[in-house]
Amino acid sequence: MKYVMLAYGTQADWDQGVDYQREHPEEEFGPAQAFAQELIESGEFVYAGGLADPSHTQTVELREGVPVVTDGPYLEAKEFLVSFGIVDVAGHDRAVEIAALMSQAFGRVELRPLDDDGGAAG
Incomplete structure (x- = not known):
């Protein structure tokens, strides 16, 4: 089953991640480098x-058939989407394990099954 994992963060989290990647440019996945490498090796x-x-x-949204573009994230939002990942795992329990590991690096992680797999979490 395929799952998307959406990681959210605050502006402070964002700034910290930018600083980390500046200090560790060799790490393609930043603080989650080791974790990502394990998933690559496992085939997930x-x-x-x-x-x-x-x-x-x-x-971007349509209003009376006209596209209206609004710049920037909503100012009242404290968290925003910062990254995402897709895994292909044997089942829901494994997806939860991976999301828990991902949350160690990114904080709150939203886990959703992809609809191309029937959308069922089982």
């Missing part, structure tokens, strides 16, 4: 990606 890793600085965020 599908994809991971960090998002650009949230100041580059735009929200």
Whole structure:
């Protein structure tokens, strides 16, 4: 089963991650490098990606058929999406284990089964 894991953080978390990657440019996955390498070796890793600085965020929605673009994340939000990963695992329990490991590096992690696998968490 494939799952997407969405990691959220605050501006302080973001700033800390930028500093970490500046100090450790050899680590493609930043603080989760060792953890990501284990998933690659086990064959469970599908994809991971960090998002650009949230100041580059735009929200697009249709209003009366016209696209309206709003710059930046919502100011009232304390947390925002900072990265995501996709794993392909034997079952839900393993996905939860991986999300727990990921949360050690990224804080709160949202775990969702991908719909192409039927969307069932079993």
